[in-house]
Amino acid sequence: MKKTASNKPKISAEEGKRLLHQMLLIRRFEEKSAEEYTKSKIRGFLHLYVGEEAVAVGVTQSLKEEDYILSTYREHGHALARGMDPGEIMAEMFGKLEGCSMGRGGSMHLFDSKINFFGGNAIVCGHLPMAVGMALASKKQGKKNVTCCFFGEGAAAEGEFHESMNLAALWNVPVLFLCENNLYAMGTALKYTHSEQKLEKKGPAYGIETGSVNGMDLMAVMEASQKAVDYIRKTGKPYFLVCYTYRFRAHSMFDAELYREKAEVEKWKKEDPIPKFSEYLLKEKMISAEEIQEIEGKVEREIEKAIEFAENGTWEDVKDLTRFVYTESQRS
Amino acid sequence: MKKTASNKPKISAEEGKRLLHQMLLIRRFEEKSAEEYTKSKIRGFLHLYVGEEAVAVGVTQSLKEEDYILSTYREHGHALARGMDPGEIMAEMFGKLEGCSMGRGGSMHLFDSKINFFGGNAIVCGHLPMAVGMALASKKQGKKNVTCCFFGEGAAAEGEFHESMNLAALWNVPVLFLCENNLYAMGTALKYTHSEQKLEKKGPAYGIETGSVNGMDLMAVMEASQKAVDYIRKTGKPYFLVCYTYRFRAHSMFDAELYREKAEVEKWKKEDPIPKFSEYLLKEKMISAEEIQEIEGKVEREIEKAIEFAENGTWEDVKDLTRFVYTESQRS
Amino acid sequence: MSKYINLSYRDALKSAIREALKNDERVFLMGEDVGHYGGAFAVSKGLLQEFGPERIMDVPLSESGFTGSGIGAALAGMKPIVEVMTVNFSLLAMDQIINNAATLLHMSGGQLNVPVVIRMGCGIGRQLAAQHSHSWEPFYAHVPGLIVLSVGTHEDARGMLLSALESPDPVILFEYTSMLNLEKEIPEDAGAVDIRQAKVLKQGKDLSLITYGTGVYKCLEAADILAGEGMDVEVIDLRVLRPMDEETFLTSITKTHRALVVEDAWRSVSISSEVAARIMEKAFYELDAPVERLCGVEVPIPYPKHLEDASVPQVYDIVEKVTKMLRP
Amino acid sequence: MSKYINLSYRDALKSAIREALKNDERVFLMGEDVGHYGGAFAVSKGLLQEFGPERIMDVPLSESGFTGSGIGAALAGMKPIVEVMTVNFSLLAMDQIINNAATLLHMSGGQLNVPVVIRMGCGIGRQLAAQHSHSWEPFYAHVPGLIVLSVGTHEDARGMLLSALESPDPVILFEYTSMLNLEKEIPEDAGAVDIRQAKVLKQGKDLSLITYGTGVYKCLEAADILAGEGMDVEVIDLRVLRPMDEETFLTSITKTHRALVVEDAWRSVSISSEVAARIMEKAFYELDAPVERLCGVEVPIPYPKHLEDASVPQVYDIVEKVTKMLRP
Ligand SMILES: Cc1ncc(C[n+]2csc(CCOP(=O)(O)OP(=O)(O)O)c2C)c(N)n1
Ligand SMILES: Cc1ncc(C[n+]2csc(CCOP(=O)(O)OP(=O)(O)O)c2C)c(N)n1
């Protein structure tokens, strides 16, 4: 990603295609997951990211390999954007040993330490203190990496948000607090969650540099997160970035969506980041309709491969149930 | 307390004497407590309020009998200002059955439901959620009372502060969050506790009406808290008031005060609210030097009486140890 | 004689909440997603529409804050039902529950009652993995000042909440999410139940199966199978995990002289440890063999079905274990 | 042969922290008031001056936040020593400790180690009343994934932290504030200790006294008195509350055939329940009498000295109980 003078990201055609591919991969992956859920191949809680793809894809563009990422139970998008293997994610959700967490975690607990992806955390807001600690470690070790921590606007009501923001700012550690404000925490609308609904007003209460951005606009997210990450790398300080977004699907597969109007969802679908970005690429002549079809085709094959990988995976032997309760060399 | 047009409190000589008496009662009570501690009559943790008297006395002036008060482990001042019997407090600290909590609680756990004094809470910040709940109850019951919740600036770093502020504002409940910013949480200075040291910047993050005041100035505290309480009574909404104050003594009797300079303490002692208020009364000719002596004498007698009451108290029978683990009529 | 109706565990819970809300205007329900969403597990579905937002309060994610608020409201004369979505999240509210709710009465010398009822979804069985599947009854059963109830049957799903609301002291109510869809017959006029005693659900003379929660129906089923093989076991639902009613199981042992304790919770420092320890202390000379335990495997619960199933005792494990104990 | 030196429990703890900080630059201490104040109980007094604020970090009141940060730092290659001032406040950090520290390794399929050491002041004895006096070892001992150590002796005060820091898995270290000023002789070269096994501190043949924490010196004292009366009891310090070493006490019982478990924690669902249950399961036929328990009274600890003392087993209670058991 190059910058113009105005700091606006300017992308090449090639980059544009790569970004579109990433968003489409997430979208189709999620749709496929829902399908596999109805076939009972995937069980437990399944939280889909459909509609929010521009956030994960946009933010990860500004991150380097050595940066740490922590996310929530709605993390397939972040994992894919980070470059986790779709097959390993699908296998994880199938509960297979070949899954990224050996099938132990399922949809909510994707971990892949080799790409510095630290979950997949399902206690809302429980990973924020850890993120601060990882950034603290980086600082102590003289590393220059950033810790990027995704969480929802619902999470920001938890006490741990307050404690983590304060600690990060007190300690001056390089963490990006990335709030995905999709307006709902399960079925609880923003107005029932926060007395001050403009979440970006919360940063200054900790003296933390703060920004907000339209999370349905990939280029805007890229720009805002690049700015945030640049700031963090330069100063070593935390940054709070609020992305306004929306999930098109239910909270989880259990959700009857009683709490919002269909019309509201439809209205937001007009902001769908994928057609929006495709149109931009088309308009800028960086892509052709055929090329889009090619990408769709590629994504389809990748997902087929992922399913195949998952299907062919193996079940962990029941006798290994207690492996890794403690480190193997240590205790049985 | 009458108001002038400018909303400044204007007090009568009689009120002035009453207020001075209250502050002196707290001061001498605390000094006596320290003495009794060294005599081992009082044990456990003993947190003195010396230096902060103007806050407790100032704030309670704006409260009515039906209002609820919750406080911390540093609560003798609040209890006395509220009108709790000094003898019952001293007996409590002596561990006697005649103490306000039957001797079960000691210095950190003064309770007196007949004057709506709800502790004496020793988990830092643990009483804030309860305060919000009590205010919520008032609202549901159509009561017009205010819940006043005292806590330190250290407490404001806890997650429960964040959650409580948010809940109170979301629910519009009549609670006064009264932050006594004495610059230290045990030995941890404000700058190590809060990334944003201007605590009054935290109110707006919740959309809560916020004020701050010099907590060493009784009249200023009275004015600020009256304004806060008026606002709460009128709107039913919460208010966040930060009082800047200082404790002259150690955090508790265990504290060697390694973390601050003697000179700093001496500097603050020049702001001592008691001489300051006495001088004001003298200057305004509302009191004479002899009358101040009279008050001192009266306070001395009250404290003697309190000690006597405590000394003459009885020890709870060991066989009653498990009383009130459950309500008596319910379980043994 | 009362008529019987078929009811799901969920509907039994819900009907109790409805009745409580109707009977006493001090009662209100607060919790994450209890209102607009209809309850994370649809237990409170429709109640917002019926009772309005003052009685059915959606709260933000802030377990400590809203649980503490429930405690405060109880202090000030209300009768809040606080729903902590699942026990897994209750750790965030544990300070409020233990340091405040369980402690205030004693610490204030008997002045302050905290009549709050805290409901929590509990247990394994929906493949929700290591942060959503725990059985943490043992934590709360350790704490004096709390009344800890385990809703192991449909009668109790219907009745325990109503009784809990009569308590002047804080009650923790464990509801088992894996049982929500399970239907059973209960008397049409079922209502408040005793919340002081364990209950013998099936008489037997060969061995006492002592359990609670999801163990109850599993043990009853096992008892049926065992009966078919000529083994006559007694099934006891502990129901009240604190203060524990030991009379019921001690009496049982004077008849059967053998016991197996079954629970989903992790084995060490658990309800079953306590039961075994009490039998040891008070019925040692009645025992023909050591009391044994079938508990959850000590592992953060894994996601895949076969591993999840293997993490807690199943009916066949119970049958096998009892058979071994009776026909070694 | 090594020389012996006289050391307070506090100084033993402190010397271990100092040594750890010196030996490994990944080690740092974080906690409320560990720095400028010198530690709530003066355990870390002077260390800030010696090691500077990067290694001795004062943190704001935010138990969940800083404990979680310690866990995160451990994940990222550091070796943090987190001090939670006392176990009473640890409820605020319990979600981090259990849902993260104890769970991540298993849940990630073995990828993520959390080598954090969490120290907590624990126990009764300073008249700090109901919110500051608890013995909550049982909560943590219930949780797989944690290693839970109880520092009952000066050797362990000196050595357990050093060993804990070698563990790739999270360790909870309970230190007893009532023992801080107590001086004992320990070998001058005392260092790291085994953290897998219980320890027989005194041999005996008439009865096994099984205990931990503040119970250790109390039981040793009781054993002395009992010896004077011709009763020869064996004293076992459990030390490792999780994973519990049962071999040591089971072996002891094959010799003594009688046991009394002593602890300050509340009786129900406690360490002693677990010990009794295991003896029941695995040494039933060795027993000449039921295992008994002397535990904390189930009450939020009251402030006055006489009631506080009455809340936990004292030496004379132990002597009395053992005497009753041996000479009924
Ligand atoms: C501590 C905790 N409380 C409750 C839950 C149940 N829960 C799971 S997701 C969720 C909503 C979170 O909303 P938000 O943070 O906005 O993230 P989103 O799901 O919208 O991405 C809730 C209440 C949980 N997992 N953890
Ligand atoms: C949750 C919790 N953590 C730690 C403590 C120990 N502690 C008692 S008072 C205190 C400092 C509180 O400072 P502040 O809130 O500013 O109140 P102040 O004592 O200055 O009045 C600490 C750390 C506690 N009681 N509760």
Ligand SMILES: [Mg+2]
């Ligand atoms: Mg959301």
Ligand SMILES: [Mg+2]
């Ligand atoms: Mg302070």
